[in-house]
Amino acid sequence: MVWTTTLGVWVGAIGTLALFSLIYRENRFYRLFEHLFIGLAAGFLIKSTWDETLYPQWWTPMVKDGQWPWILALGLGGLFYTIYSKKHSWMSRISIGVLLGLLSGQIFQTTANEFIPQIQRSFKPLVVQAADIPQGSQLTQLGMSLNNILFMVILVCVITYFLFSFEHKNKVITGSARTGRLMLMFAFGAIFGSTVMARMALLIDRVWFLMHTWLGLG
Amino acid sequence: MDKSLAFRMQNIDRRILYIVLLAIVVIGLIFPIPLPLAISPQAQKFFDAVEKAPTNKAAIVSVVWSASTQGENRPQTEVFIRHLMSRRIRILIMAFGGDAQSVTLAQEITGDLAKEYNYEYGKDWISLGYRLDQTGTLKGALLDIVQVYKTDSKERRPLGEWPVMAGVKSLKDIGVVGEISASGAYKNWIGLVGSAMSAPLCYGPTSVMAPELYTYLDSGQIAGMMFGIKGAAEYEALLVKSGVLKKAGFTTRAITPISLALVLLFVLIGLGNWGMYAARKAEAKG
Amino acid sequence: MDWLQRLLSRLFPPLHGTGFYIAIIVCLILFVALFFVIQLLPPKARKMIIVGATFFAGLFYAAEFFLPASPKPKDENFLTFAVPTVANFQNVLTAFTLGLGIYSLVRVHGSNVLKQKPNWENSVVLLGGMIVMAVAGLGWGEKSLFYRSLFRDVLANFDGAMFAILAFFIISAAYRAFRIRSAEATLLMVSALVVMLGQIPIGQFITSGLPENGSYLSLLRLDNISNWLLTTVNAPATRAISFGLGIGALAIGLRLWLSLERGAYFEAKAE
Structure with a gap:
C-alpha cells in the first residue's frame, strides 16, 4: 500500500525546514507550520478516537449487538461537559471520580506484581557458589560476589538517601546517604548520556528524510 | 593564558554549534565509519527470546510511540517484526499511548514488510487496534482478547473470524511479547499481566528510558531490551549474522552520526570547562 | 462461580x-x-x-x-x-x-478568527488543518491515498521535526550548563562519558585491542565497563528510586480511591 506522494513529501520537507527555522529565531514561517501541525494532530485525534475507540468499543456493541446498557457511558461521559456550566460543573467530578477510581483500584495489583519480584531479586547471594553463576557468564565466583555486594550496598545507600521520615543525624546514616547521592550521579550520568543519544537519533531521522526522501541523496 | 580565548571558549555562539552539529550529522550519514558495533547482552537476549519463541504460537508487537520518536522506535519496530516474519510467527499488533499514530505507523511498517515476507493480513498478521487506556485493555486481554478488541482495526471484521486468531484466546496463549515504546508503559505489562503470562516480555524503549529498565532486566521481569537506536542497530547486526538480512541498513548507518554527535558533545563540554578553569586561573593571577 | x-x-x-x-x-x-x-x-x-x-x-x-x-x-x-x-x-x-480538548481549541482559535486578533491567519490554518484531517480520516479513511499521504508525509514528518529540534537545544544547553564544580558533577560527567563511549563504535574502538573474553583484561574494554556501570551501579540506584516511586504511587492511589487527596479539585465544594 502506497503511503507517500511527491506533493506530500514536498509539503513535509518545507514544513520540516520551517519548524527547524526556530533554532535561528522565532518567526512567522515557524508559527504558521506549528499551527498547521497542531491542527492536523487534533484532526487525527478526532479520527482515531472515533475509529479506534468509540466506534468499535461503544457504538458497535450498543447499536449492532443490541447491548443497550452501553448508553450509560454516554450519560457518564456527557457529565464531563458540565464543566462549562458554573451551576452544574460539580457533576463533572462524578465522571472524573469514576476514571480516577478505576485507575487507583489497579494500584494494588500493579504494586504487588511490579515490586515483589524486584524485592526478592534484591537479596542477592553475597558469597556466590559455582552453581549460582548463570550459564555463559564470564564472571568468576569472586567477581560475581563483589558485584552482588556492590549492588546491595548501592541499593541500601540510595534508599537511605530517600528516607525523609527522620533527620539524617547519625554518622552511618549521613555517610550512607552521601554515598547514595554519589551513586545516583552515576545513574543520572547514564540517563543524561542516553538522553543526548535519543535526541540525536531523532535529528538524524529528519536529516535523512530531507537528504534521502526529499532530495534523493545518500 | 589568553583570558579572552578562555572566555570565548565558554561562549561559543549557539548558531555555530548548530551548524557544526548539522554538518556532523550530514557527513556521518554520507560517509559512515565502518567500525563494528559490540552486541550488548540485553539485545542478544531480546534476539534469543524471539529466536526461541514457538512458531505455532502468535507474537504480540505492542507499539506505544508516535512519529515524534520514530527516529528510534521505527527501526526497533522494523527489526523486531522482520525477525518474527523470518521465523513465520503470526503477529498481533496492539497499539497504545497518548497518540493513536502508533497503530497507523505500525500498520504501515508491518504492511511494507509483509510484502517482502509474503505475510497475508488476517492469516499471518493482524492489527488489533489502538486503545487509549492500556491498563484496562491488558487486564481484559489476559482473559479474552477477542472480547476486548471485538474487531480488527483495518477491515473492522469480527476478530474471531480471522484465521490468525486460531488458538489465541488470551495473552496466556502468546509465544513472545515485544513492546516498542516511548513511554513508561512497561509498568503496565509488568504490573498487570507479566506474571500471569508464560511468554517472555521484551522491550524496545527510547534511549532516554533505557537506563531505568536495567532493574527489570536484573529481576527477570523483562527478558531482553533494545537500547534505543543503538539497540536496533545491534539487533540488525544479529539479523545479518543469522542470515535474515543480507546487509545492514539505515539503522546501522545512523550509528556513525550518533557517535560523532556524542563526541562533539563531550568536546564541547570539555571546551566549556577548560574555558572556565582557564578564566579562573587568569583571574587569580590578576 | x-x-x-x-x-x-x-x-x-x-x-x-x-x-x-x-x-x-x-x-x-x-x-x-x-x-x-x-x-x-x-x-x-x-x-x-x-x-x-x-x-x-x-x-x-x-x-x-x-x-x-x-x-x-x-x-x-x-x-x-x-x-x-x-x-x-x-x-x-x-x-x-x-471533546473537551477539541472544544477548547475551537473556542480559542475560533475567537481569534472572528475577532481578527493579531496572527488570526494562523488560527485559520489550525482549524482548517483539523477539519481536513478529520474529514479525510473519517470520510475517506485509511484506504484513500490523500489521507495516507497527509498522515505519513505531513503530520508524521512535522511531528518528527518538532521533537528533532530538541537535539540542537540539548547540545547548546549541555555545553553551557555542564560545568564540573563538585564531586557529584564529576561523577555524573565520568559516568555519562564512559557509558556513552561504551555504547558507540568510536568509543568501543579505543579498547578494541583488548581480548573480548577469557582474560581479566577484557574487563577493561569500554563496552564491558559501560555495561557493568549500567547493570551493577545504575540498576540498584534506579531500583531504589522506583521503590520510592512505588510507595508514593500506592499512597496516592489509596488517597484518590478513598477521596482523601487534597487540592483544588478534591477540596472544591460541590456547589
Whole structure:
C-alpha cells in the first residue's frame, strides 16, 4: 500500500525546514507550520478516537449487538461537559471520580506484581557458589560476589538517601546517604548520556528524510 | 593564558554549534565509519527470546510511540517484526499511548514488510487496534482478547473470524511479547499481566528510558531490551549474522552520526570547562 | 462461580429493533431526570455521590485482585468475567474526554478568527488543518491515498521535526550548563562519558585491542565497563528510586480511591 506522494513529501520537507527555522529565531514561517501541525494532530485525534475507540468499543456493541446498557457511558461521559456550566460543573467530578477510581483500584495489583519480584531479586547471594553463576557468564565466583555486594550496598545507600521520615543525624546514616547521592550521579550520568543519544537519533531521522526522501541523496 | 580565548571558549555562539552539529550529522550519514558495533547482552537476549519463541504460537508487537520518536522506535519496530516474519510467527499488533499514530505507523511498517515476507493480513498478521487506556485493555486481554478488541482495526471484521486468531484466546496463549515504546508503559505489562503470562516480555524503549529498565532486566521481569537506536542497530547486526538480512541498513548507518554527535558533545563540554578553569586561573593571577 | 454473569445477562439482555430503541429512550429520559434531581441535592449529598462513585469504581479492580480465585490455570473469581467489559468502559469513558480538548481549541482559535486578533491567519490554518484531517480520516479513511499521504508525509514528518529540534537545544544547553564544580558533577560527567563511549563504535574502538573474553583484561574494554556501570551501579540506584516511586504511587492511589487527596479539585465544594 502506497503511503507517500511527491506533493506530500514536498509539503513535509518545507514544513520540516520551517519548524527547524526556530533554532535561528522565532518567526512567522515557524508559527504558521506549528499551527498547521497542531491542527492536523487534533484532526487525527478526532479520527482515531472515533475509529479506534468509540466506534468499535461503544457504538458497535450498543447499536449492532443490541447491548443497550452501553448508553450509560454516554450519560457518564456527557457529565464531563458540565464543566462549562458554573451551576452544574460539580457533576463533572462524578465522571472524573469514576476514571480516577478505576485507575487507583489497579494500584494494588500493579504494586504487588511490579515490586515483589524486584524485592526478592534484591537479596542477592553475597558469597556466590559455582552453581549460582548463570550459564555463559564470564564472571568468576569472586567477581560475581563483589558485584552482588556492590549492588546491595548501592541499593541500601540510595534508599537511605530517600528516607525523609527522620533527620539524617547519625554518622552511618549521613555517610550512607552521601554515598547514595554519589551513586545516583552515576545513574543520572547514564540517563543524561542516553538522553543526548535519543535526541540525536531523532535529528538524524529528519536529516535523512530531507537528504534521502526529499532530495534523493545518500 | 589568553583570558579572552578562555572566555570565548565558554561562549561559543549557539548558531555555530548548530551548524557544526548539522554538518556532523550530514557527513556521518554520507560517509559512515565502518567500525563494528559490540552486541550488548540485553539485545542478544531480546534476539534469543524471539529466536526461541514457538512458531505455532502468535507474537504480540505492542507499539506505544508516535512519529515524534520514530527516529528510534521505527527501526526497533522494523527489526523486531522482520525477525518474527523470518521465523513465520503470526503477529498481533496492539497499539497504545497518548497518540493513536502508533497503530497507523505500525500498520504501515508491518504492511511494507509483509510484502517482502509474503505475510497475508488476517492469516499471518493482524492489527488489533489502538486503545487509549492500556491498563484496562491488558487486564481484559489476559482473559479474552477477542472480547476486548471485538474487531480488527483495518477491515473492522469480527476478530474471531480471522484465521490468525486460531488458538489465541488470551495473552496466556502468546509465544513472545515485544513492546516498542516511548513511554513508561512497561509498568503496565509488568504490573498487570507479566506474571500471569508464560511468554517472555521484551522491550524496545527510547534511549532516554533505557537506563531505568536495567532493574527489570536484573529481576527477570523483562527478558531482553533494545537500547534505543543503538539497540536496533545491534539487533540488525544479529539479523545479518543469522542470515535474515543480507546487509545492514539505515539503522546501522545512523550509528556513525550518533557517535560523532556524542563526541562533539563531550568536546564541547570539555571546551566549556577548560574555558572556565582557564578564566579562573587568569583571574587569580590578576 | 458465574452466578453474577448469569444474573446480569438476565437483567440486561441484548435487545434489537423496537425494544432497543425503547430501552435507549427510557435510559436517556432517566439520565435527564437524574441530572435535574441530583442538581437539587445539598452540597454534602453531592460530595457523597462523588466519593461513592470514585470508591465503587476503584473497588471493582481492588476486589477482583484481592478476592480468592479458583485454582490455576483458571485463576478467576466471580468478578473476573467482567474485567474485559470494565476495561472497555474505561477506554470509552476516557475517549469521551476528547471533546473537551477539541472544544477548547475551537473556542480559542475560533475567537481569534472572528475577532481578527493579531496572527488570526494562523488560527485559520489550525482549524482548517483539523477539519481536513478529520474529514479525510473519517470520510475517506485509511484506504484513500490523500489521507495516507497527509498522515505519513505531513503530520508524521512535522511531528518528527518538532521533537528533532530538541537535539540542537540539548547540545547548546549541555555545553553551557555542564560545568564540573563538585564531586557529584564529576561523577555524573565520568559516568555519562564512559557509558556513552561504551555504547558507540568510536568509543568501543579505543579498547578494541583488548581480548573480548577469557582474560581479566577484557574487563577493561569500554563496552564491558559501560555495561557493568549500567547493570551493577545504575540498576540498584534506579531500583531504589522506583521503590520510592512505588510507595508514593500506592499512597496516592489509596488517597484518590478513598477521596482523601487534597487540592483544588478534591477540596472544591460541590456547589
